Amino acid sequence: MTNTPETKKASVLSKKLIRKCYINWMCFNLSLYQPETMQAPAMVKMFGDIREDLYPNDPQKQQELMARHLPFFNTEPFIGCLIPGITLGMEAEKARGEDIPEDLITSIKSALMGPFAGIGDALLPGTFIPILLAIACGLSADGQITGAIFYIVAFLAVMLPLTWFLFNRGVAFGAKAAELILGNDLKDDIISALNIVGLMVVGCIACAYANINLGFQYVKDGVVIVDLQSLINGVWPKLPVFLAALGTYYLMAKKNWSATKMILLYLVIAILGYFSGILTV
Known part of the structure; x- marks a missing residue:
């Protein structure tokens, strides 16, 4: 056959x-x-x-x-x-x-x-x-x-x-x-x-549109001695954004978080970070 x-x-x-x-x-x-x-x-x-x-x-x-x-x-x-x-x-x-x-x-x-x-x-x-x-x-x-x-x-x-x-x-x-x-x-x-x-493409979009500025500075006699954000940018620019992207991937891919939950989470982090001085505009 x-x-x-x-x-x-x-x-x-x-x-x-x-x-x-x-x-x-x-x-x-x-x-x-x-x-x-x-x-x-x-x-x-x-x-x-x-x-x-x-x-x-x-x-x-x-x-x-x-x-x-x-x-x-x-x-x-x-x-x-x-x-x-x-x-x-x-x-x-x-x-x-x-x-x-x-x-x-x-x-x-x-x-x-x-x-x-x-x-x-x-x-x-x-x-x-x-x-x-x-x-x-x-x-x-x-x-x-x-x-x-x-x-x-x-x-x-x-x-x-x-x-x-x-x-x-x-x-x-x-x-x-x-x-x-x-x-x-x-x-x-x-x-x-x-x-x-x-x-x-996703990485480029994240780097181009996302921005996280850390507000920690060591100031002595009115002079900025250490600026954490400048130090990070000198070693690894956009490192906070990279870490945030990894965290987003983990929560959405591994924990099945929705985009709405992620937006609310980052909104809370942004508000708390701004008023605590951890984050700056």
């Missing part, structure tokens, strides 16, 4: 489904936006509407699909729409029968969200939108509505074609990337590399 190789299903991604996912992402990317998941609910909504198309009559696979995209995700939603597109392309290949590990999909999301957030924020809120607003304000200097109309029309005229193109390129790239990685048996190497990139 001969064993016939398992045939893979044809791609389930029609233009209609891609368009539905694109509209979902663009309309809901900031829905239910909160510190614990950020834009993850938008990903869940996007895949929730096509779960039956990807895994028809398979509730277990559908639940796994939804759970895969519930963890934290955050990027610039316009330029960064390439990432949901890539994810959609890879999920479609997985649903088609390709042996794509869940870790590969989540690692790609985690690795790309930071860089695209930086690029998107620099290009759009940092450059494109201020230019449009400057022109719009000039047109509305006499109280005319022309400026508002110009801004809306110009913004949509640029962003709708751009985001549609990026989303579709992402879908195509995700499918090709899955084929390339699986064809060359690079799954484990790629996952490890992406995990490292993701950790670097």
Whole structure:
């Protein structure tokens, strides 16, 4: 008796489904936006509407699909729409029968969200939108509505074609990337590399945005003899931030603390630290 190789299903991604996912992402990317998941609910909504198309009559696979995209995700939603597109392309290949590990999909999301957030924020809120607003304000200097109309029309005229193109390129790239990685048996190497990139992104974000200043100083005759914060910065800059990040990881990963609990904890520490003089602004 001969064993016939398992045939893979044809791609389930029609233009209609891609368009539905694109509209979902663009309309809901900031829905239910909160510190614990950020834009993850938008990903869940996007895949929730096509779960039956990807895994028809398979509730277990559908639940796994939804759970895969519930963890934290955050990027610039316009330029960064390439990432949901890539994810959609890879999920479609997985649903088609390709042996794509869940870790590969989540690692790609985690690795790309930071860089695209930086690029998107620099290009759009940092450059494109201020230019449009400057022109719009000039047109509305006499109280005319022309400026508002110009801004809306110009913004949509640029962003709708751009985001549609990026989303579709992402879908195509995700499918090709899955084929390339699986064809060359690079799954484990790629996952490890992406995990490292993701950790670097998280570390850079923590160092760039978090700041903990220790207030301990030894003063003699009105002169600061020892400044603990300056000593630490000379040996290991941002060491308090690093320790706080490790503590956050431990409490959230090992003790299952929620982001809300962590925010409340740091709020209490900040208040007590400030009034006790241990921490300074």
